[in-house]
Structures are given as structure tokens and as C-alpha cells.
Amino acid sequence: MSFEPISQAIQQEATAATTDQTRSVRVRRGVYSMRERPGFYMVRTRIPAGLISPEQLEAIAALAEEVNWPLGVHLTTRQGLELPGVPADKVVPILEKLQAAGITTFLTGGNSLRSPISCPYAGVTADEVFDVTPYALAVDHYFREVQTSYQVMPRKIKLAFEGCAHTDHVRTQVTDIGLRAVQREGQNGFQVLIAGGLGATPKLARELEAFIPVSELLLTIETILRVFNAHGNRENRSRARLKWLLEEKGLDWFRGEYDRERADLAKNPPALQLPTLTETAPALDGYPAVTEAELGEHYAVWKETNIHEQPQPGRVSVSIRVPNGDLLPQHLRQIAALTRRFAGNVRTSIEQNFLLRHVSAQALPALYLALKEAELDACCADELIDITRCAGSDVCLSALTNSRGAAFKISEAIRGDFSRHPDLRHLRIRVSGCPNSCSHHHTADIGLFGLSRQIHGKPVPHYAIELGGTASGTAVGSRVAEVPALRVGQAVKSTLIFYRDQHTAGEDFAAFVERVGPDAIKERLAPLANVPPPETAPTLYRDLGSDKDFRLTAKRGECAA
Known part of the structure; x- marks a missing residue:
């Protein structure tokens, strides 16, 4: 991807003024203006399904060190990472370094299909119907790289994939397109929910399809996007989301348009190409013995709250709680090192935490001590204190x-x-x-x-x-x-x-x-x-953390630019 357009946009903003055009160019590439800091930007990464490698964590850590934002990197509720405090002259070099690490920021803003989120327990829980990860990745690739007709829609569209039968870890009920794994007569498929959303006026999603076979996933999503792209409100930004189209037109109307568009698209349906995922698993044994005195009382609480049994014998997943969703560069490096040493892989969650997967249950004492040394041993992930x-x-x-x-x-x-x-x-x-x-x-x-x-x-x-x-x-x-x-x-x-x-x-x-x-x-x-x-x-x-009288300085956000 060429970074020349964003380079020109930032140069114009530095020498003249921000315009709708420069803002649009920036935001589509995940670069946002910062609050009361002219000349500085926040860069938002796209991490589909929360999959991130140790090498990518280290790459982001190096950039965070270069930027030196006091709070480090922020985890988002869409499984991404944000890097605030980037000076204008470093934006393009940072985008280039992210791209070299296999990380994109493209379409993390603007009226586009945002990065799909996926259950972080996909593939490692007995509760799942099937692993939805490859489907989330396939959808991300197709609409970002292949079918690019829906990158300037009336408003953004968010997708969420959940594979668990009894727990929804990604809140498919409050997203534009929610996909729940289901089976019918031994065939894998998805329940399709549409038009959920949060914001100032939350709406719960409605069922569009009780079951579609997995082979029809791209066909179904593209049909929904066709209808929204054709009929969504392009005049009033506050009424432009999919939830408002359903509110104004009704589900029956939407189904009628959906059926017509689907029949047309089915004449030449998009082909679903699933990526091959390889998840390694470290040895089950051979870890150093640790005494209870070394572990301390906190270990028992941490083990109770942060450990999740996997269906794979002898394996567990381990939550790393990230207070306030903020991570310093050294924490990212330590998580990368711990992933290599103890886990098969790591994912982010929408709760602003990390999940180490395929950890040997026998390795837990040694892993805990390593987390403690890294100051990453906070207990009670996904509980009251985990705000x-x-x-x-x-x-x-x-x-x-x-x-x-x-x-x-x-x-x-x-x-x-x-x-x-x-x-x-x-x-x-x-x-x-x-x-x-x-x-x-x-x-x-x-x-x-x-x-x-x-x-x-x-x-x-x-x-x-x-x-x-x-x-x-x-x-x-x-x-x-x-x-x-x-x-x-x-x-x-x-x-x-x-x-x-x-x-x-x-x-x-x-x-x-x-x-x-x-x-x-x-x-x-x-x-x-x-x-x-x-x-x-x-x-x-005064606002919390400030010694000055409070004043309203909020402006219109840039997400839809």
C-alpha cells in the first residue's frame, strides 16, 4: 500500500489546515488527530480476530519506545492496539515499519468494513461448536483485498464471530453483523444477526438467518453490504448506521431487498477461501519445579481466576490482565517472550486483555513467576476489578x-x-x-x-x-x-x-x-x-487527573471521516 497520499495529507495539515479530504485520507489508514496536541497523531492497528505474533508484539514495542508516549500502547475493545503520541514526521515511517511486520492500519477508520473480531477462546474451549477463526480471517482478507466495493459505505460496519454455544464473548447482539456458530444436521454454519449497535442509542440485533452453511458466508455478508450500501443514509451521519436503516424501513423490508440482492449475487457467488492455521504447542513437561513458598498466596487466586481449561489434554489458556488496557513497551516484549517460552500463541480479547493459549498445565508455576517478575501477574481477569x-x-x-x-x-x-x-x-x-x-x-x-x-x-x-x-x-x-x-x-x-x-x-x-x-x-x-x-x-x-478547572474541549470524532 502506498503511503504517499497520507504523507501529503499530513504535510498539508502541518503547513495549512486540516480539511475533510486530508482527514479522510488519514483516518482510512488508521491515523487520527489527538486531543489538544496539534501535530501529533494516534495510529490504530488492525488485528483481525485478535491474532498477533510475538514478532509483531516486539515490532509495536519498538515503535512505542520510539514514540515514548507515557501510557504506552492501548488495547481496544475490538482486539486492536493503538499507538498514541506519534509526531507528524514519524507517521509514515511507523506505518512502513508496521507493514514490514505484517500489520496493517488500513480501514481501521472511515465508513468501511472494520476488522472482524472473534472469540479469543476459539479452538481452545469445549463449549465451541467449531473454530470460527479461519472464517473471520477469510472475511477480513476478502473485503479488504479482493472485494473493495464496500470501502466507502454510508457508515462503518462491524462484524463479530462467536463459536461458543453458550457464551457470547464478542457481543454479537450489539454489532452490525453478528455471526454465531451453529450446526444443522451435522453441517457447520452460522446464525446471522444484523443491525445491533451501541453508541448513544443502543439497539439489539435481529435475526436475519437462523442458519446459513459456512460455504455461503461471503455471499451472505456481501448481500447485507449491498443493501446497506444502496439504501443507507448518506445525508445524516447520526442516522447512518445499519441499525437506523432497520429502524426506519423494518426487518421485512430489509429481508425483501436482501432476498433480491442475494439471488442476483448467487449467480456468481464469491468463493470462500479459508487460510491454513497452524498452532504449535510447547512441551507438556520439563518445567522447573517451584515451591509453594516461592509462589506465595496470590498464586492460588491467580490460578483460580486467570486459568481456563482446554479440551486438549494437559493444556490450559491463561489470561493476562491488562489494567486500564495500557501496556508499556517492556510489557509487550515480555508477553512476546512468554508466548515463545510457554504458549502456542497469543490473542487479544475485547476485554482489553491477552490470552496465552496451549500452555502446559505443568508450566503454570513457572509461568506465574515469570509473569510476576514482569509485573503482569494481576489476578481476576474478566471480574469486577477488571475494568x-x-x-x-x-x-x-x-x-x-x-x-x-x-x-x-x-x-x-x-x-x-x-x-x-x-x-x-x-x-x-x-x-x-x-x-x-x-x-x-x-x-x-x-x-x-x-x-x-x-x-x-x-x-x-x-x-x-x-x-x-x-x-x-x-x-x-x-x-x-x-x-x-x-x-x-x-x-x-x-x-x-x-x-x-x-x-x-x-x-x-x-x-x-x-x-x-x-x-x-x-x-x-x-x-x-x-x-x-x-x-x-x-x-x-476539575476532571480526574487535572489540576485545572474543567472545560469542554471535545470535538466531533474522526472515525467516520
Whole structure:
């Protein structure tokens, strides 16, 4: 791919001004402007299905060292990695180095088909119907390299592949095209869900097909894209996603258009070509003996929460929890080294973690000590303390608040034994810096998004609190209260205590929220919502991590440029 267009676009932005054209050129290649940092950019990588090699991790680590952004690299909720703080003169060299490492940034922005996400447990769980990984990779290749007609659509389209029968690890219910592995009479196929989405107005997906054979995967997806490309709203960006086309036209209308387009495309259907995946597995034995004294008490908790049994005898998968989704270059290098030493391969997850796969169960003590030495031994992956967050106002143009500061504040409030309480540990928290839901806050037991409130004549950073969403995306949370950013940790902990102390036997969090009602929760949080004048409480008028008064500097985001 030629980088000359983006080189020219960045040069024009440096010497003149940003235009719609320069922005479009950049964003289609995964290069985004940064918040209040003229001349600096964030580069977003495309990691289809979360598959990333040790060599690629090391390549990104080297670039992160070169850029020297204080927070390092950020894991996204679409299995990608973002590299913020890239100076204008380094953008093209970094894109070239990524390409040399087999990593693309193409179509990680703009109105295109984004990188497919896939269940990180594909191929290593007894719950799966079949391994969906090669199908996700085939779709990515076809629509990025072969069929390029859908790279400037009315709005972006996101895909998610899930192979597990009972758990949806990629939230197919809230994505534009969700594909669930199913079998019919011994034949592998997919259930096809369409028009789900999050953002400021979440919508649950609808079933388009109960079953299609795997051979018809490209035919089905391309037909959906044909209909959307022809009829999607190109005039109003806020009503341009697939979910709004279904909202306005109805599922029956869409099916009619879909059937007509499918019949036409079936005359010369696209051929599905699956890549060959080879997954190596290290030796089952031969690892150094480790005493319990060397391991310490934390090992038992880590083993309970971060280890996943595989159907392959003697093998496990190991979650590496990444607090706040941020990794320094040395962490990337260490994960690469640990993958080579202990695992068959590594994948990213939409929970902003890594998964080492095909690890020998006998290697766990030695692996744990290596993780501990690397400061990557955080327990409780995918539990209450494992908070998902968006990039926030450190980087993103759209963000209203510093989601990283909020996630840290909440972690401080609930860490320790509280987060491990048996009635609470399975709950999930997600934090976004604006209503756009890049953290998937609608799908959390407790979801939060940043906003601003004018109080005593001054803007005050706040978080709206949504309760009762589900991690699988089968239900979205309901907005119940708003609290100043400074008190977000107290508000979350108070809500958790309310559930812990008042829920009935066997009552899950969503059912509890429905039973007690939003008014009861809002009343409980009311003291935290009260904001005194700035003269008596100046810190409430500052965002987390800032010593200056809060001001609204958010702009229109660039994802659709």
C-alpha cells in the first residue's frame, strides 16, 4: 500500500489546515488527530480476530519506545492496539515499519468494513461448536483485498464471530453483523444477526438467518453490504448506521431487498477461501519445579481466576490482565517472550486483555513467576476489578472526560477483599469518556459515560451511571443517576454495597436493579450528586487527573471521516 497520499495529507495539515479530504485520507489508514496536541497523531492497528505474533508484539514495542508516549500502547475493545503520541514526521515511517511486520492500519477508520473480531477462546474451549477463526480471517482478507466495493459505505460496519454455544464473548447482539456458530444436521454454519449497535442509542440485533452453511458466508455478508450500501443514509451521519436503516424501513423490508440482492449475487457467488492455521504447542513437561513458598498466596487466586481449561489434554489458556488496557513497551516484549517460552500463541480479547493459549498445565508455576517478575501477574481477569475503559480525553477528540482517571478511581474504591466478594466478583464495570460507548458501557452491570453539567455557572465533569446490562450484550443498562467525576468511585462502591446487602438469594444484579427500581438507587446516590459552589469544593470542578478547572474541549470524532 502506498503511503504517499497520507504523507501529503499530513504535510498539508502541518503547513495549512486540516480539511475533510486530508482527514479522510488519514483516518482510512488508521491515523487520527489527538486531543489538544496539534501535530501529533494516534495510529490504530488492525488485528483481525485478535491474532498477533510475538514478532509483531516486539515490532509495536519498538515503535512505542520510539514514540515514548507515557501510557504506552492501548488495547481496544475490538482486539486492536493503538499507538498514541506519534509526531507528524514519524507517521509514515511507523506505518512502513508496521507493514514490514505484517500489520496493517488500513480501514481501521472511515465508513468501511472494520476488522472482524472473534472469540479469543476459539479452538481452545469445549463449549465451541467449531473454530470460527479461519472464517473471520477469510472475511477480513476478502473485503479488504479482493472485494473493495464496500470501502466507502454510508457508515462503518462491524462484524463479530462467536463459536461458543453458550457464551457470547464478542457481543454479537450489539454489532452490525453478528455471526454465531451453529450446526444443522451435522453441517457447520452460522446464525446471522444484523443491525445491533451501541453508541448513544443502543439497539439489539435481529435475526436475519437462523442458519446459513459456512460455504455461503461471503455471499451472505456481501448481500447485507449491498443493501446497506444502496439504501443507507448518506445525508445524516447520526442516522447512518445499519441499525437506523432497520429502524426506519423494518426487518421485512430489509429481508425483501436482501432476498433480491442475494439471488442476483448467487449467480456468481464469491468463493470462500479459508487460510491454513497452524498452532504449535510447547512441551507438556520439563518445567522447573517451584515451591509453594516461592509462589506465595496470590498464586492460588491467580490460578483460580486467570486459568481456563482446554479440551486438549494437559493444556490450559491463561489470561493476562491488562489494567486500564495500557501496556508499556517492556510489557509487550515480555508477553512476546512468554508466548515463545510457554504458549502456542497469543490473542487479544475485547476485554482489553491477552490470552496465552496451549500452555502446559505443568508450566503454570513457572509461568506465574515469570509473569510476576514482569509485573503482569494481576489476578481476576474478566471480574469486577477488571475494568474496561475507552481511550478517553488523554487521546480522543470526542471524549468529554478522562475515563482512565475514572477507572483508576473506581479501582481504588473496590480493590482488595471487597472486589473478591462472592456476590460481587462476577460483575463487570465499563467506563467511557462520552456517550459513544467505546468501552461498551451499555453491556456492563455498571456502565458509566462522561458528560458535563453546568452548575453554579461553571461546567462540572460528571458520569452517568447505567445499571443492569449484560456482558453478552443480550440486554443493555438503564440510566439511573449522574455523579461528579471526583465521586465516581464512591458511587460505584455504594451501588455495589446496596446490591450485596439487599439482594435476595439467587437474584442477579439486573434483576435486583429491576426490583428495587431506579428511583431507589438514585435516592441512595443523591448525596454524592450534590455539588456545592466552586469556592467551597473546587476539586469537583476539575476532571480526574487535572489540576485545572474543567472545560469542554471535545470535538466531533474522526472515525467516520
